[in-house]
Amino acid sequence: MNLQDYQKKRKFEVSPEPKGKVLERGGNRFVVHEHQARRLHYDFRLEMEGVLKSWAVPKTPPLSEGIKRLAIEVEDHPADYLTFTGTIPEGQYGAGKVKIWDIGTYENLKKSPESYEFVLAGKKLKGPYVLLKTKGYGRAKKPTWLFFKKKS
Ligand code: MN
Numbered sequence: 001m002n003l004q005d006y007q008k009k010r011k012f013e014v015s016p017e018p019k020g021k022v023l024e025r026g027g028n029r030f031v032v033h034e035h036q037a038r039r040l041h042y043d044f045r046l047e048m049e050g051v052l053k054s055w056a057v058p059k060t061p062p063l064s065e066g067i068k069r070l071a072i073e074v075e076d077h078p079a080d081y082l083t084f085t086g087t088i089p090e091g092q093y094g095a096g097k098v099k100i101w102d103i104g105t106y107e108n109l110k111k112s113p114e115s116y117e118f119v120l121a122g123k124k125l126k127g128p129y130v131l132l133k134t135k136g137y138g139r140a141k142k143p144t145w146l147f148f149k150k151k152s
Helices: 004-008 079-083
Strands: 029-036 040-048 051-057 068-078 086-088 096-111 115-121 126-137 143-149
Touching (some): 004 068, 029 051, 079 096
Antiparallel strands (some): 029 096, 051 068, 086 096, 115 126
16 A cells, blocks of 8 residues: 555645555545546545545445446545545646545445445445446556445
């Protein structure tokens, strides 16, 4: 786990985003940022191994079963990013407004390199969810995943 990609993409003297560092221990928090960039999307972030593993979800995250969302893996973000809200200035990476759409904790159920299963305890997202790696790749050659709610 490292934040090199994250830090390389940003100019911290211009962007209000945290520079951050990898924490010594993992936590169990999650956040969904509503990010009004060039295109509105949702960034789903799970605290894991001292960072926030992050996925860009082009549509609203699934609130019920039967909805599968594409989730494009993006660079790990620092744990400090969990509570970040603000406006990334024009011309900067990810320029636009960032708001918290949901925040809470999660409990790991199952984890393999190809799939994560966890129970979310947020205000909007509650219950068992799955992230499943596909064979496709998105931006920066990072894998795409499917994100959906499981029957509880
Ligand atoms: Mn984003």
